[in-house]
Amino acid sequence: MAEDRSLPEHVTTPLLSLITQQALEEDYRSVAERRLREGGAQERPPSRAVAAVVIAVFGILISVAAVQNSRNEEVETAGRTTLIARIGEARNDLEDRQARIADLTRENRQLTDSLAELGTVRVQAVSRLRGLQVVAGYFPAAGEGVRVVVNDNPIGDAVQRVTDADLAMLVDGLWEAGAEAIAINDQRLNPLGSIRNVGLAVHVNTVPLTPPYVVRAIGDTRTLQADLLNTTHGAQFFSLADQLGFEYSMDNVSELELPAARQRPLSSVESGTAEQRRDRGAEEEES
Amino acid sequence: MIAALGLLVGILLGLVFQPDVPLSLEPYLPIAVVAALDAVFGGLRAYLDGIFDDKVFVVSFLSNVFIAASIVYLGDQLGVGGQLTTGVIVVLGIRIFSNVAAIRRHLFHA
Numbered sequence: 319m320a321e322d323r324s325l326p327e328h329v330t331t332p333l334l335s336l337i338t339q340q341a342l343e344e345d346y347r348s349v350a351e352r353r354l355r356e357g358g359a360q361e362r363p364p365s366r367a368v369a370a371v372v373i374a375v376f377g378i379l380i381s382v383a384a385v386q387n388s389r390n391e392e393v394e395t396a397g398r399t400t401l402i403a404r405i406g407e408a409r410n411d412l413e414d415r416q417a418r419i420a421d422l423t424r425e426n427r428q429l430t431d432s433l434a435e436l437g438t439v440r441v442q443a444v445s446r447l448r449g450l451q452v453v454a455g456y457f458p459a460a461g462e463g464v465r466v467v468v469n470d471n472p473i474g475d476a477v478q479r480v481t482d483a484d485l486a487m488l489v490d491g492l493w494e495a496g497a498e499a500i501a502i503n504d505q506r507l508n509p510l511g512s513i514r515n516v517g518l519a520v521h522v523n524t525v526p527l528t529p530p531y532v533v534r535a536i537g538d539t540r541t542l543q544a545d546l547l548n549t550t551h552g553a554q555f556f557s558l559a560d561q562l563g564f565e566y567s568m569d570n571v572s573e574l575e576l577p578a579a580r581q582r583p584l585s586s587v588e589s590g591t592a593e594q595r596r597d598r599g600a601e602e603e604e605s
Numbered sequence: 606m607i608a609a610l611g612l613l614v615g616i617l618l619g620l621v622f623q624p625d626v627p628l629s630l631e632p633y634l635p636i637a638v639v640a641a642l643d644a645v646f647g648g649l650r651a652y653l654d655g656i657f658d659d660k661v662f663v664v665s666f667l668s669n670v671f672i673a674a675s676i677v678y679l680g681d682q683l684g685v686g687g688q689l690t691t692g693v694i695v696v697l698g699i700r701i702f703s704n705v706a707a708i709r710r711h712l713f714h715a
Contacts, residue, residue: 346651350655377612
């Protein structure tokens with residue numbers, strides 16, 4: 319390492335050692351040496367006034383720094399206290415919010431449960447509504463079913479004509495046999511429908527019909543005909559038809575389309591439950 | 606003796622007047638104090654070594670304070686003020702320790 323030796327000492331010395339060695343200002347030493355060289359005789363009288371002033375400045379620096387620090391300390395303490403208070407508040411707030419989250423989660427779960435229940439109820443209600451709508455003839459209905467064509471006795475007298483009672487008997491038999499929707503000559507029957515004789519003509523839903531009467535009933539084609547013959551009204555109707563010599567035929571149809579029943583406007587019915595109506599009445603009285 | 610008197614007077618002046626340090630200079634006050642401390646201990650050691658010199662002391666005091674504050678100011682401008690402060694404190698601390706050790710040797714001969 320020949321080139322290392324050529325480097326000056328202050329370069330090769332480790333930094334920390336250098337700092338330690340040169341802790342004392344080099345200048346003190348060099349000035350002292352110079353003074354010695356120039357002759358130690360001319361010792362100046364030690365006037366330390368400038369050094370004292372610098373020391374005083376040092377004292378001012380220290381005390382100012384200390385004062386400033388203690389002042390800052392107060393501010394910082396106040397700031398810290400405020401911060402701690404704010405942390406506490408925020409933590410309380412957080413706790414409140416977490417409690418609220420828990421509450422809301424619980425409520426949410428309950429609501430989900432009740433939603434599921436209500437969904438089931440709704441599905442049941444909707445299927446019930448559909449059943450009722452079919453029975454009430456609210457919508458046109460389509461499906462497989464049975465068609466019964468009945469006509470007057472072609473050679474008979476007035477007694478041997480098809481009357482409202484005969485058709486009603488047939489319709490009752492069909493309902494009993496499990497028909498879901500019935501129409502006579504495109505007049506859909508529902509619980510409010512009527513079959514009446516006015517003079518010689520049969521009126522269904524107050525619309526006069528002419529023979530032949532086509533009774534169409536939607537139901538299970540596999541069982542409807544047989545069940546009709548087994549019911550009291552069905553059996554009565556067919557024996558009566560045989561006695562009076564009605565022309566009739568009955569066959570299964572794979573696709574029947576029945577129109578909707580005529581809807582009467584409701585004049586007395588109000589919507590809502592009894593409780594809701596009472597509340598509404600109270601509100602109206604108040605206003 | 607006169608130095609100790611000067612120190613006392615300075616401390617009293619600072620405590621009595623409690624001057625407000627401008628906010629922009631406030632971060633450099635502690636580092637200036639440490640640099641001044643280094644110069645004072647250096648001067649004390651030189652005094653005990655018998656080679657004390659007023660001019661050297663005054664110049665070293667002022668330049669120490671100014672350079673230390675400048676380094677920290679520069680560090681603040683560069684965003685490494687904290688690290689440079691640490692570096693300055695370490696160097697000055699080592700110097701103070703070794704000077705105090707020399708002073709101790711002079712005073713107690715140990």
